[in-house]
Amino acid sequence: MSKYMVDKFIRAVELSDAAVAAYVADPAGVVDAWLAGGGGPTGPSDDRELTTAERDAFAARDYAALYALGAHPYLLWHFTEAVYEHEYTPESGWRELVERYRAAVAPQGIVDYIP
């Protein structure tokens, strides 16, 4: 169930410009607020749950850890791009982020991302 929730939180952020902006401003606050929401046992289906390691990885924007935890690679890359692109400089932009990301995940090889 947990990989599913990791991917679910990624989508909750990455699909929306407003959610990306909020998360970038306060990663830990947004992940904790997300965990506190949801449908509960009687509302529309919307469960939310992360392990401590998953929650902490999101709080730290730690894509290497999220990759190891089994985030879907496609979702994780676009999440990473979305939440780091405001830090681009003329010397270090998209291409450099790709290189950093790849350097972080390549040593891990192919991780089982199937929830």
Added chain:
Amino acid sequence: MAELVLAAATPHNPLLWRAMNDPVPDDLQPIAANFGRIREAVAAHDVDVLVVIGTDHVRQFFYDNSPPFVVGKAESYHGTWENEVRTFGMEYVELAGHRELADEITGRTVLPETIDLAVSLEWRLDHSYVIPLQYVRPELDLPVVPIHTNASMPPVPSVRRFVALGEHLRDAIERWDSDARVAILTSGHMANDVGGPRTFAGSPDPDFDEAAASWMRDGDLEGAIRVCSDFQRLLEAGCMTYQYLNAVAALAAMGGRPADFAEVTPSRFASSPFFLWGSR
């Protein structure tokens, strides 16, 4: 009866949308030229309606509800998503659907016996659909029947189900009591890794690319089935490589005959498929 007049496979790499602008950089000119070739073929075949086989990229469909194949039965579609506008600089588009052909494909009351298809009447199309259409039919004036194949959220349909999808599409089109001229446009990849260990470092698996091009060039459907039956082999060629199977559906729809044009075009991102079967 309606006629399947053309099938084509193209890439949908959304990074091209910013990178391949005027003036087109030297290294992307072969990609632009091959999109142009397919654009001209669609125009030359007087196509009335396009069946677009793509793979939603975990936008409309997610693990809370992940059907293997979805046929769009909406009257119209919004195109692209907020995150794609942000990330790729894409533009929102509106596309007309084609309910009558969609009904022929799915059946109105009972699904076809050869393949189980889910349907959707409200579906925002992502870059897998919008990018090929913008390059192949920039007027965006042809109605479409979009088909989603789950190629990115395992468990995925087997390659034989993609073959069954292609064969069923041909049958449904040829059974349709209409004088429409129909084309199948598929959207996908050669070996491609987005988010995995070989992200955006050129083709992650040139050997796969070479074999996968030859199946189209030689009309070797059995060769495609043999290799693509091995999910792990495709995963090792990159986490998004399974979308190549959309082109296998096109090959099956065209009866497994060799493509009239088959080229795999290298680029700075990955290698891009361009396959074309015409009738003129």
